Amino acid sequence: MLNYVHSIPTKIYFGKGQISHLDESLRQFGTRVLLAYGGGSIKKIGLYDEIMKILNDGGFTVVECSGIEPNPRIESVAKGVTLCRENDIEVVLAVGGGSTIDCSKAIAAGVYYEGDDLWEMVTTRVGLRKALPLVDILTLSATGSEYDSGGVITNMSTNEKLGATFTFPAVSICDPTYTFSVSKYQTAAGSADIMSHIMEGYFSVTEDSELYDGIAETVLKSVIRNLPIALAEPDNYSARANLMANSSIACSGIPEYGKQSTGWPCHAMEHELSAYYDITHGVGLAILTPRWMRYILKKDPTCVWRFVRFAKNVWNLEGEDEHQLAQAGIDALENFFRTNGIPMTLTELNIGTEHIEDMAKHANRGGRLSKAFVPLDVEDIAEIYKACL
Amino acid sequence: MLNYVHSIPTKIYFGKGQISHLDESLRQFGTRVLLAYGGGSIKKIGLYDEIMKILNDGGFTVVECSGIEPNPRIESVAKGVTLCRENDIEVVLAVGGGSTIDCSKAIAAGVYYEGDDLWEMVTTRVGLRKALPLVDILTLSATGSEYDSGGVITNMSTNEKLGATFTFPAVSICDPTYTFSVSKYQTAAGSADIMSHIMEGYFSVTEDSELYDGIAETVLKSVIRNLPIALAEPDNYSARANLMANSSIACSGIPEYGKQSTGWPCHAMEHELSAYYDITHGVGLAILTPRWMRYILKKDPTCVWRFVRFAKNVWNLEGEDEHQLAQAGIDALENFFRTNGIPMTLTELNIGTEHIEDMAKHANRGGRLSKAFVPLDVEDIAEIYKACL
Numbered sequence: 001m002l003n004y005v006h007s008i009p010t011k012i013y014f015g016k017g018q019i020s021h022l023d024e025s026l027r028q029f030g031t032r033v034l035l036a037y038g039g040g041s042i043k044k045i046g047l048y049d050e051i052m053k054i055l056n057d058g059g060f061t062v063v064e065c066s067g068i069e070p071n072p073r074i075e076s077v078a079k080g081v082t083l084c085r086e087n088d089i090e091v092v093l094a095v096g097g098g099s100t101i102d103c104s105k106a107i108a109a110g111v112y113y114e115g116d117d118l119w120e121m122v123t124t125r126v127g128l129r130k131a132l133p134l135v136d137i138l139t140l141s142a143t144g145s146e147y148d149s150g151g152v153i154t155n156m157s158t159n160e161k162l163g164a165t166f167t168f169p170a171v172s173i174c175d176p177t178y179t180f181s182v183s184k185y186q187t188a189a190g191s192a193d194i195m196s197h198i199m200e201g202y203f204s205v206t207e208d209s210e211l212y213d214g215i216a217e218t219v220l221k222s223v224i225r226n227l228p229i230a231l232a233e234p235d236n237y238s239a240r241a242n243l244m245a246n247s248s249i250a251c252s253g254i255p256e257y258g259k260q261s262t263g264w265p266c267h268a269m270e271h272e273l274s275a276y277y278d279i280t281h282g283v284g285l286a287i288l289t290p291r292w293m294r295y296i297l298k299k300d301p302t303c304v305w306r307f308v309r310f311a312k313n314v315w316n317l318e319g320e321d322e323h324q325l326a327q328a329g330i331d332a333l334e335n336f337f338r339t340n341g342i343p344m345t346l347t348e349l350n351i352g353t354e355h356i357e358d359m360a361k362h363a364n365r366g367g368r369l370s371k372a373f374v375p376l377d378v379e380d381i382a383e384i385y386k387a388c389l
Numbered sequence: 390m391l392n393y394v395h396s397i398p399t400k401i402y403f404g405k406g407q408i409s410h411l412d413e414s415l416r417q418f419g420t421r422v423l424l425a426y427g428g429g430s431i432k433k434i435g436l437y438d439e440i441m442k443i444l445n446d447g448g449f450t451v452v453e454c455s456g457i458e459p460n461p462r463i464e465s466v467a468k469g470v471t472l473c474r475e476n477d478i479e480v481v482l483a484v485g486g487g488s489t490i491d492c493s494k495a496i497a498a499g500v501y502y503e504g505d506d507l508w509e510m511v512t513t514r515v516g517l518r519k520a521l522p523l524v525d526i527l528t529l530s531a532t533g534s535e536y537d538s539g540g541v542i543t544n545m546s547t548n549e550k551l552g553a554t555f556t557f558p559a560v561s562i563c564d565p566t567y568t569f570s571v572s573k574y575q576t577a578a579g580s581a582d583i584m585s586h587i588m589e590g591y592f593s594v595t596e597d598s599e600l601y602d603g604i605a606e607t608v609l610k611s612v613i614r615n616l617p618i619a620l621a622e623p624d625n626y627s628a629r630a631n632l633m634a635n636s637s638i639a640c641s642g643i644p645e646y647g648k649q650s651t652g653w654p655c656h657a658m659e660h661e662l663s664a665y666y667d668i669t670h671g672v673g674l675a676i677l678t679p680r681w682m683r684y685i686l687k688k689d690p691t692c693v694w695r696f697v698r699f700a701k702n703v704w705n706l707e708g709e710d711e712h713q714l715a716q717a718g719i720d721a722l723e724n725f726f727r728t729n730g731i732p733m734t735l736t737e738l739n740i741g742t743e744h745i746e747d748m749a750k751h752a753n754r755g756g757r758l759s760k761a762f763v764p765l766d767v768e769d770i771a772e773i774y775k776a777c778l
Contacts, residue, residue: 001631004403013394217603242600258403
């Protein structure tokens with residue numbers, strides 16, 4: 001078990017009606033609020049009106065920053081920063097899924113960034129010492145941005161999608177009822193994202209970090225059980241609640257405590273797909289993950305022990321032959337994604353071989369994947385992309 | 390899944406050598422330190438000298454408050470508060486197990502308590518709004534006081550042992566090597582305490598809080614695996630590390646999120662045993678728990694589903710007959726405690742029937758256990774004590 005540091009200051013109000021804590025959550029920081037959100041979905045479900053009533057009744061001054069994209073762009077960050085500076089904003093309120101919260105984190109930090117170029121803030125990660133306080137209301141169970149300090153921002157002009165550490169939310173309001181209206185496709189993609197956050201860290205060389213491996217397996221099993229229920233009954237509170245609780249812990253870093261870091265290979269590869277083709281993040285992860293698993297198991301068969309654990313503890317599979325069992329676990333994962341409506345090839349997304357070489361190079365930026373669970377080079381990564389076609 | 394609020398601001402430095410963060414952890418709050426500890430164990434293992442060197446090298450002013458008891462007394466709280474006030478202490482450094490940290494929390498809060506009677510602060514829990522910052526160095530895996538805000542203080546003059554919410558540690562330094570020298574008896578008792586913190590919340594009527602039930606089962610399985618290793622090889626780092634990580638999460642409240650609260654019946658009953666007989670807390674819990682389980686299963690056989698889950702998911706037991714399976718799980722627990730050297734009857738601790746009626750009345754103070762997983766009245770509690778003789 002390796003050393004780790006746990007430090008997550010975010011307060012979570014979880015459950016039905018927790019929006020009752022919105023006023024106090026904001027007011028501790030001030031009354032001048034930037035309200036950040038994406039498209040119209042929060043208006044469709046009535047959440048926008050509910051929030052505006054609370055803010056108006058409370059005498060808050062509200063400046064809106066809407067239209068934040070699914071893969072949030074650096075231009076949206078710049079717009080939000082300008083709005084904050086021009087309006088002396090004291091607290092950012094993000095309402096949405098991971099994209100809106102990620103973008104809001106970059107805005108909150110960007111307000112104090114002294115350079116002229118906010119994309120440089122993302123790429124260099126220099127000058128990120130302070131941020132406006134951030135409160136969020138979560139409407140999608142997926143990225144876990146509600147309980148970590150990271151954000152991923154896209155620059156379509158340079159085909160780059162990059163993560164940085166901006167700031168933790170001070171308060172996250174996680175009400176599963178806000179996810180009742182999420183489409184089947186986005187529910188499945190979000191669940192694939194949750195599972196990927198776990199699997200990226202689960203496949204590590206460290207064998208004895210039991211609490212955290214156990215948390216990882218629990219989250220995977222719970223998503224496997226609840227995603228089909230949420231798809232069949234979109235307003236099943238228990239299923240939606242379990243998915244939301246899983247979402248917050250999956251990307252918190254906690255499931256990886258005590259374990260050798262892995263470089264998060266599928267995320268590195270998926271960010272290139274999203275940067276070049278603007279696809280849904282969770283779908284890209286679902287497509288990549290089983291192919292990555294088969295590739296590394298073939299490249300380094302000594303890692304089979306971890307796949308055996310995955311097959312047994314997550315999928316409840318049994319068998320004498322370790323390699324057969326490992327393959328059965330991977331098959332179960334791929335089948336799970338397909339059964340739940342996720343397109344499982346890049347070809348179905350109209351993605352061909354045209355950018356594979358560039359994407360493979362970028363995915364291994366700085367030799368990032370040379371220290372993965374099974375180390376990967378550019379050729380390995382290109383092969384994995386090809387296996388996804 | 391019920392609503393919950395997550396808010397634990399404590400930063401944990403976990404692992405070998407994390408004492409390197411002591412200077413910075415204290416200095417953020419000031420340089421005038423109250424060093425609180427128990428008996429001489431921290432001197433025997435060289436930790437006292439290591440700490441004093443860091444504090445002296447860093448130019449800290451140190452006031453010592455030693456001799457904190459295993460069931461910390463209100464007199465020790467009063468002594469610490471006086472020392473803090475007389476010496477303008479800016480930060481409390483607790484070095485030890487749960488007793489020292491609990492007592493230090495009460496000291497940190499007591500400094501700002503405006504009344505004359507600190508026992509009144511504990512019993513009324515009024516006036517606990519502010520506390521000195523607290524940093525701790527953990528030397529025993531048991532209570533989880535390093536990652537919660539509660540403390541349990543004993544008043545031997547009134548035979549009362551009561552818990553209250555004082556303050557969270559700002560920083561906990563959790564280095565498993567400091568537990569290498571813990572005796573077999575205290576290691577086993579501490580592990581029983583960890584398991585009890587989980588079982589108190591696990592036996593709840595709520596069926597669908599999957600992440601948190603999964604965390605609970607993971608902790609139990611990990612303690613079951615690692616305690617015998619730690620007893621056989623006291624300096625087995627991996628075993629000690631897993632026990633320590635389990636300790637911190639077990640009493641954090643996290644394993645109970647989303648679940649109906651239970652009143653923690655075994656703790657309510659054990660605190661009376663400790664208050665009357667000053668026994669080791671974890672030993673009292675180990676004796677009580679299987680007897681409580683058998684009693685409630687007999688009183689309300691409809692709760693068998695939870696015992697079946699316990700038998701299957703924690704003890705890997707299988708069987709067709711639900712009640713046989715439930716009993717087998719309880720037997721496994723009792724056998725586990727006995728095999729690991731815990732005296733499993735009150736008679737072995739020289740405890741008789743003399744105080745059972747009073748203890749039963751006090752354990753149900755305020756009708757606390759009328760809302761337990763299976764509600765208990767004073768007669769029920771007396772029967773459970775008798776079954777422990």
